[in-house]
Each structure stands twice: as structure tokens, then as C-alpha cells.
Amino acid sequence: MNISTLFNQHKTIFITGTDTEVGKTFCASLMVKALLKDNLDIFPFKPISAGTQYYPELEASNNTMANEDAVCLYNAVQRRYSLDQINPIVFDQPIAPHIAAKMAQQALDFNRLDIAYKGIKDLGEVQLIEGAGGWHLPLNDSELLSEWVAQHQLPVIMVVGVKLGCLNHALLTAQAIEQSGCNLIGWIANYIEGDSDIAKQNVAFIKQKLNAPLIHSVQQGQTELV
Ligand SMILES: Nc1ncnc2c1ncn2[C@@H]1O[C@H](COP(=O)(O)OP(=O)(O)OP(=O)(O)O)[C@@H](O)[C@H]1O
Ligand SMILES: C[C@H](N)[C@H](N)CCCCCC(=O)O
Numbered sequence: 664m665n666i667s668t669l670f671n672q673h674k675t676i677f678i679t680g681t682d683t684e685v686g687k688t689f690c691a692s693l694m695v696k697a698l699l700k701d702n703l704d705i706f707p708f709k710p711i712s713a714g715t716q717y718y719p720e721l722e723a724s725n726n727t728m729a730n731e732d733a734v735c736l737y738n739a740v741q742r743r744y745s746l747d748q749i750n751p752i753v754f755d756q757p758i759a760p761h762i763a764a765k766m767a768q769q770a771l772d773f774n775r776l777d778i779a780y781k782g783i784k785d786l787g788e789v790q791l792i793e794g795a796g797g798w799h800l801p802l803n804d805s806e807l808l809s810e811w812v813a814q815h816q817l818p819v820i821m822v823v824g825v826k827l828g829c830l831n832h833a834l835l836t837a838q839a840i841e842q843s844g845c846n847l848i849g850w851i852a853n854y855i856e857g858d859s860d861i862a863k864q865n866v867a868f869i870k871q872k873l874n875a876p877l878i879h880s881v882q883q884g885q886t887e888l889v
């Protein structure tokens with residue numbers, strides 16, 4: 664499926680995954696590049712990130728400590744938007760954001776997310792929002808990011824990191840998205856460990872089990888969406 668067609672139907676899409684480290688940012692970056700190629704002004708949004716590192720090449724932006732996902736998306740969008748716009752809420756430690764927020768004595772809640780979201784609402788013709796971790800990411804002891812996505816009725820794309828255990832994770836995540844009251848508009852098979860015959864059989868199983876379409880299969884080291 665052509666990704667621009669999907670964004671013509673949905674101005675804003677939320678990208679989640681079967682877990683942390685399954686390739687949400689990797690796939691989101693490929694999507695951003697493909698959309699730019701189709702002349703769509705895409706704004707990539709990573710509202711919450713956890714984990715920063717030193718980027719000497721960001722000296723000019725006055726902000727050399729940054730989150731890896733934010734920098735990936737910033738580069739994918741050819742630096743048309745600032746790092747602060749792309750990633751307004753950043754915690755230094757690479758841990759669950761609600762714990763990082765507590766440690767930093769900062770609020771992390773629907774209200775803070777809404778303020779950040781309002782701040783970027785006019786950016787880009789279309790927007791791709793990357794969550795953090797899996798679908799039910801805690802914001803604090805009582806609120807989940809999935810509930811915020813449901814409040815805003817954002818359509819969802821799920822990235823499945825194809826590896827042992829992903830069958831259960833894919834079915835549970837798809838079920839959870841639906842139970843949250845959100846629309847899973849498609850999923851991406853990300854062959855993080857290569858496309859062995861077993862990996863392909865896993866993808867075939869998920870494909871026949873889910874109602875949502877398989878939008879793309881992404882190979883290891885892929886540099887463009889095909
Ligand atoms: N198809 C792929 N080919 C090669 N490397 C990949 C691929 N998909 C993911 N990776 C690598 O795997 C790691 C995890 O991917 P990524 O950062 O996109 O995960 P994520 O789901 O966004 O994680 P997080 O929950 O931290 O946001 C990264 O180093 C990324 O470059
Ligand atoms: C730090 C990491 N790379 C992610 N950004 C945050 C992952 C949070 C996972 C929370 C959980 O479900 O246990």
C-alpha cells in the first residue's frame with residue numbers, strides 16, 4: 664500500500680509497536696522519507712522520549728544532548744522542523760518515562776501531552792506521532808498513553824518486530840488497540856532479524872489472523888519504503 668494514500672485518508676497517524684525496540688522509529692523514518700519524496704509536508708512527532716546522548720553534530724542547534732529517536736526523525740525530515748518541536752518532552756534516562764518523570768520531579772500526564780499537542784497542531788500537512796514502548800505505556804500511576812490516543816481518536820499503525828514471541832505480542836497489541844476504542848488501520852512487518860522462512864511464516868500467521876491490512880514489509884537495513 665502506498666503510504667501517501669494512507670496519509671491522504673488520515674491527516675494524523677499514531678505509530679505503535681509490539682514492544683520497545685521493535686523498529687517504530689526505524690519504520691517511521693522510512694515513512695517520513697517516502698512522504699517527503701511524494702511532496703507531502705510531513706511533521707514527525709515524538710511527544711515523549713526517554714534516554715539522551717551527546718550529538719556533537721547538533722552544536723549549531725544549541726542542544727547537543729538529544730534523544731536518538733528524535734534525532735532520527737529530525738534527520739529523516741531533513742531538519743525542516745526543530746528537535747524541540749519534534750520531541751518536546753525529553754527525559755535523560757533510558758527507562759520507562761513515568762519513572763523518569765518522577766525522578767525528574769516533572770508532571771507527565773494528559774494535560775502536559777495536550778499542551779504539547781496543541782503546540783504542534785498546525786505543523787505539517789500530515790503528522791506521524793510515535794509513541795514510546797508498547798501500546799499501554801504508562802504516563803503516571805493512573806494514565807496510559809493509549810488512553811490519550813483514544814481520547815484523540817487517532818488511527819493507529821502497529822509495527823511488529825518479527826522475532827520469536829511476536830505472534831502473541833501482535834495479537835495482544837491489536838486486541839488492546841481495539842479494546843481502547845482505536846482504529847488499527849494497518850501494520851508493518853519489520854524483519855529485524857532478517858526474512859528467514861520461519862520469519863515469513865510468522866508474518867503469514869499474523870496476516871491471516873488480523874483484520875487490519877499488512878501495509879509494508881520492511882527488510883533488515885532497508886533504506887527506502889518499497
Ligand atoms: N529493519 C531494520 N533493519 C535494521 N535495523 C533495524 C531495523 N528495525 C530496527 N532496527 C534497529 O533496531 C533498534 C530498535 O529500533 P527502533 O529504535 O526503531 O525501535 P523503537 O520501537 O522505536 O523503540 P522505542 O520504544 O525505544 O522507541 C535500532 O537500533 C534500529 O536502528
Ligand atoms: C527507553 C526506551 N527506549 C523507551 N523509549 C521507553 C520504553 C518504555 C517501556 C515501558 C514498559 O512497557 O515497560
Ligand SMILES: [Mg+2]
Pocket residue numbers: 687688689732793
Ligand atoms: Mg522509537
